[in-house]
Amino acid sequence: MFRTPCPSCGAEVLFRSTISAIAVCEYCQSTVLRDADEVRDIGKIGKVLEDYSPIQIGASGVFVGRAFTVIGRIQLRYEAGLWNEWYISFDDGRSGWLADTSGQYMITLPLAESVGERQTALSFEVLKPEMRYEHGGRVFVVTDARTAQCVGGQGELPFIVGNGYEAKVIDCRSGDRFLTIDFSDITPEKPNPALYVGETVELKALQMQLLRSDEEIQQSAGRLKGTANVLDCPSCGNQLQYRAGVATQIVCAACGSEVDCSGDRALILTRHTEAERYHATLDVGDAATIDGVKWSVIGLIEMVEVEDADSHWTEYLLFNWQRGFFWLVETSEGWYRAQVLNQLPESWSDTHATLNGERYGKLYDQYAAKVLYAAGAFNWRVSVGDQLQLWEYDYQGKRLSREKSATEVVWSQAEKVSNAQIATWFGKAEIKTLESDEVAPDQRRLAWRYTIWLLAINLPLVLLSDDVFDALFWTGLAAYMLHWPLNKDAEE
Known part of the structure; x- marks a missing residue:
């Protein structure tokens, strides 16, 4: 020494x-x-x-x-x-x-x-x-x-x-x-x-010794840790809330500007004046208790398939001081809990991937996706318009995702979580999927139109039929079949 x-x-x-x-x-x-x-x-x-x-x-x-x-x-x-x-x-x-x-x-x-x-x-x-x-x-x-x-x-x-x-x-x-x-x-x-x-x-x-405690992290000199720091967006003046030291990049929910907070003052990286707010089931700041551990939503991203504007999903970044980060993904097929992998699969191609001896088959062909909207804080820079190439694989309900950009490739593993479980974690009365929020209303309107048309045609037949019971039964069954899928989605 x-x-x-x-x-x-x-x-x-x-x-x-x-x-x-x-x-x-x-x-x-x-x-x-x-x-x-x-x-x-x-x-x-x-x-x-x-x-x-x-x-x-x-x-x-x-x-x-x-x-x-x-x-x-x-x-x-x-x-x-x-x-x-x-x-x-x-x-x-x-x-x-x-x-x-x-x-x-x-x-x-x-x-x-x-x-x-x-x-x-x-x-x-x-x-x-x-x-x-x-x-x-x-x-x-x-x-x-x-x-x-x-x-x-x-x-x-x-x-x-x-x-x-x-x-x-x-x-x-x-x-x-x-x-x-x-x-x-x-x-x-x-x-x-x-x-x-x-x-x-x-x-x-x-077997690390002398690590910083939660209290030391949260009270480090020069930076306020663990508290929701508030500063004004340099672009529009909207208040930005973030956890200092956890995230250095913030996307203003009001104007979409990307703000860097890693220095002594907030700096605008990019302005997105045309950013549109969309409906998110969860929001930045929402808290969840999962297996006895408290997590906070610190950022959210809406992704959209480049060649199919109707195919979109929302990714929520959650953080806990001791456990780090993980993702919840909201899709039209339901909710998924995703974790970035620390290891690569043993092998992979466009048609399959093998991880820990389990062979995952192709779920979706390769497709391109881009960031449509972002809000909240991230530990890396998220930009509207960022594009990725994605491959998805499935094995007995578990999913592997391969995301590739110009500078990196990342693998993550996800498992499905029920709407009821998400609601319990976040203490909400009800949680729905993107599909039930955005697609079902149009389908329900169309179903009622055909139901009225069906009744208009069959009502005279019911009144004139020798077997009124049979006519009512088959007309009611047809109307029920039109509405049953929509009612099932709403229940989920």
């Missing part, structure tokens, strides 16, 4: 690890470089945005039987949001990274080798989502390809980083295994990207 006064402000700067190249002064944000016995100030780095993460510098855990301590963090911003990379030091002197994004965690360790000679021609621009990349006899699939900028840092770090540092990274997966190809530090002297391998993890499995 090495202690030194900050060359800028004089406060004590601590180097816990012998392999750390820099440390960020927590008082003045100066980046302190240690070079042999000399230390010097090489500029300032931005403060990290305190968020909902329970991880903090000094927290410790165990990964694959090896104890580690969190000693630093960099915060990276990409076009749609932020994520944390926590620098961890193992007791045996080695180091790695604990990625923290949207309540999902991955540990990656650097490989001594870089990309082999046969791959030296590989470029960042070539790798796209769902391309295959082979390493160590294992085939990985590209799931994420993006460029990000470092916007903040704290603690110790293994390399010089500051505001403007650009990270070009490709994330790949194979089952629950993780591979990162890092093109950030390509130079003529070092033409090959660096490799990091690891796996997705649960904090509980890491």
